[in-house]
Amino acid sequence: MGFAQRVYQVVAAIPYGRVTTYGQVARLAGSPRAARQVGGLLCRLPEGSRLPWHRVINRFGLCSLQGEDLQRQLALLQAEGVPAAADCPLDLARYGWPD
DNA sequence: AGGTTGACCGGTT
DNA sequence: AAACCGGCCAACC
Numbered sequence: 001m002g003f004a005q006r007v008y009q010v011v012a013a014i015p016y017g018r019v020t021t022y023g024q025v026a027r028l029a030g031s032p033r034a035a036r037q038v039g040g041l042l043c044r045l046p047e048g049s050r051l052p053w054h055r056v057i058n059r060f061g062l063c064s065l066q067g068e069d070l071q072r073q074l075a076l077l078q079a080e081g082v083p084a085a086a087d088c089p090l091d092l093a094r095y096g097w098p099d
Numbered sequence: 100a101g102g103t104t105g106a107c108c109g110g111t112t
Numbered sequence: 113a114a115a116c117c118g119g120c121c122a123a124c125c
Binding site: 003 | 118121122
């Protein structure tokens, strides 16, 4: 299985109401330095994908998206009880996906 | 075929 | 404390 498939599996396994970082997804996918590529993959997900891409944020606890996409991500997170905001970083110790 | 460009990160200056 | 640097992968010129 290739890198992309492993990333999809890891993202699919992020629990409801939790978030994780690009770096951790990369780590769990077996390629610790490939955080950027994780973003690249999620960026080009097909429209109707059932993958919980919105649970992946950056190492500062903020969403890396902008504009309309950012609003969509915030809404999805809020809908599952995660107090995500555009400006205020999430506490990863509280909402993060523990190893 | 080779260069560029990203939803990034960690370690080292 | 802030800037820098190399990695790693896929897609698109």
